[in-house]
Each structure stands twice: as C-alpha cells, then as structure tokens.
Amino acid sequence: MGDVDLVTSAPDVEVLSMEVPCNAPFADTADSHFRMRIGKQVKYIIIEPGIFSVDVLSFPPDLLAQLPPLPAGDWVQARVERGVDGNPTVLLEHMALARVHTQWHQNRMDVLSLPRGKYVKGNNVRVLQYDSRLVIAKIAAFEWDIPRREREIAVYQAIDGCGLGPTFLGHLVEGDRVIGFLLELLQGRPAGPEDLQGCLGAVQRLHALDIVHGDPNRYNFIVSSDGTVTLIDFENAMPCASTEEKDQELATLPAQLSEETGRGRGVSEAFLED
Structure with missing residues (x-):
C-alpha cells in the first residue's frame, strides 16, 4: 500500500x-x-x-x-x-540496512531536511521545492527498493552531460546511507506517435552507451515545447552489449508510443504541462 x-x-x-x-x-x-x-x-x-x-x-x-x-x-x-x-x-x-553503493556526485543531501512535497508514485517519488526550484526526489523507502535506485544512479552517472535525461542534482542520504537522489524537474508532455523519430534518436543514443532502457513506454519520454525528447525513469535500465536486445527495444517503440492504456504514467505526471 x-x-x-x-x-x-x-x-x-x-x-x-x-x-x-x-x-x-x-x-x-x-x-x-x-x-x-x-x-x-x-x-x-x-x-x-x-x-x-x-x-x-x-x-x-x-x-x-x-x-x-x-x-x-x-x-x-x-x-x-x-x-x-x-x-x-x-x-x-541488529542488522545493517541495505544501501546504494554507487555514489559519484559531489552533492549529498539529508533526506529529512527536504520539505514534504507532493507524492507522485507511492512512497518513493515526490515533487518538492529545493534550492528555489521544483525537483524530483526518488528514494528507496525499503530494502527491496535499493536495487532499482542503484541501477538508476549508475545510469545517471553514465549519461551525465549527454542531455539524455534530467540533470542529476545529488544523492539523498539517511544517516550514513545513500538511499536516493534528486533530479531536475523538466516541463513537457508524454510522447506520441508523432514523436517517433525523436524517441528513436534518444534510445539509440542510450544504446550507444551500451545501456537498454528496459521500459520505453510513451510516458518515459518527455517532449519539451521545442520538440526535444528526454528519457526518464531508468529503474529497469541495464547494461547491454547485445545488438539483438537493442534492436528489440527499438522495434517496440511504434506500439509503445501509440498505447492509450495509461500504462507507465506514474512518475511522468510530475513532468506534464497543465
């Protein structure tokens, strides 16, 4: 719950x-x-x-x-x-709690120091005010959430400076444990069939780093007002050197961008324009 x-x-x-x-x-x-x-x-x-x-x-x-x-x-x-x-x-x-081991960014913020904000996905994702702007906070509320945060942080390290995803603003710590991170809050809309070429380009750039996204549903592409496509939500991303897996992911995009079930909406709601 x-x-x-x-x-x-x-x-x-x-x-x-x-x-x-x-x-x-x-x-x-x-x-x-x-x-x-x-x-x-x-x-x-x-x-x-x-x-x-x-x-x-x-x-x-x-x-x-x-x-x-x-x-x-x-x-x-x-x-x-x-x-x-x-x-x-x-x-x-008396046991040690799991923690995120991938720590690459110089900024570290105490999760208890953050304002409450608005939850957009269960216990784990919220929009809040930080440093005079709105940001996304993603945490591992419980031990079973740690692996997905570990994957995401590693991906953000790999794509840092590439413009493929939101800007990574730093690690969130609870005591001496890293349990999450802060992201830039983008503005835009979910992708649709008309954005196929831009989405293909974004995924191909990710594949060039030998990473597959793992869940390229239409809500994991944020399209800005100038048409720029940005990827979000790397919970299922994995390193990959297989051309076959990359091709399979690309082949799903036309159907993903045409889907109207709302599957995957979740976190992307925070990015959607009013």
Whole structure:
C-alpha cells in the first residue's frame, strides 16, 4: 500500500513510508513495514501479521496510538510480534540496512531536511521545492527498493552531460546511507506517435552507451515545447552489449508510443504541462 498522506501523531513522530498488505491471502500472512521519523532519527518497524487489523495498519494515527512503547536509543530496526502474554511486544533487530553503493556526485543531501512535497508514485517519488526550484526526489523507502535506485544512479552517472535525461542534482542520504537522489524537474508532455523519430534518436543514443532502457513506454519520454525528447525513469535500465536486445527495444517503440492504456504514467505526471 502506498500513496498515503503523511500523518503525525505527535510533533516528533511521523510515518514517512508504509507497505501494508491489504489483499488476501497476504493480509493474513505477510509482514507490514513502516519507515518512521522519531525525533531526528529514522526507524524501521516490521509488524507481524495478525497483531493489528488492516484498518489500523493503514491509518497511521490509529497505529501509532496502539503500538507498544518503542525503546529509546540509536537503534534502527525493530519487529513487533505477539508476546507470550498475547500482547504486542517490540524486539530490536541488529542488522545493517541495505544501501546504494554507487555514489559519484559531489552533492549529498539529508533526506529529512527536504520539505514534504507532493507524492507522485507511492512512497518513493515526490515533487518538492529545493534550492528555489521544483525537483524530483526518488528514494528507496525499503530494502527491496535499493536495487532499482542503484541501477538508476549508475545510469545517471553514465549519461551525465549527454542531455539524455534530467540533470542529476545529488544523492539523498539517511544517516550514513545513500538511499536516493534528486533530479531536475523538466516541463513537457508524454510522447506520441508523432514523436517517433525523436524517441528513436534518444534510445539509440542510450544504446550507444551500451545501456537498454528496459521500459520505453510513451510516458518515459518527455517532449519539451521545442520538440526535444528526454528519457526518464531508468529503474529497469541495464547494461547491454547485445545488438539483438537493442534492436528489440527499438522495434517496440511504434506500439509503445501509440498505447492509450495509461500504462507507465506514474512518475511522468510530475513532468506534464497543465
């Protein structure tokens, strides 16, 4: 579950991100995950199934009111499980959290220092004001998001200065971990069939760097008012030396640009002109 309005139950406690399995059979068998700000620290809370109802888990004020007291200190991750007396209990988990290892840009920004902004894709992508301009912030809210951020950051390093994607503005850090990045916010519209040649050119330039985009749907091309085509959303991009894979990706473009299902709209909404 994503796209939640961030809620505070007290001035120093805030649910930043949450993943709550709402659909059977996962609602009864899968853990729920919460990323919280407590004071000036970020804590990760895993709640085992069956302790709270989905309604409570999905509504942060109710959940925060019913959570057992959390330990003080510099811990990072804890699990809430049912104790021998049947009541919820908190157990600390001492393990290193996953992080992005590709770090190439000189700018590093504390993710907690950023304004809240508007979420455009679940817990992970938002538009916000930074340095007197609107930007895109992309983070790995949870461990399973790290690989896609790793891929994207590596691609932005490879295309830096090529004009293929939005300008990479720096890494986002949480404590001592890199978990995301900031991007320039472009203005434009999604590509359509009339933009085929420009989109082919952009993808071919990416292929020349031995990278396939992996998801060249029409919303991952932003067309500016002067017709310039820019690629976005490199979560599925991969290094590739195979001519066959490159040709296959290019061959899909006419159908991708004609699709009207809205598939892939997601992040690109932030770039679309009003």
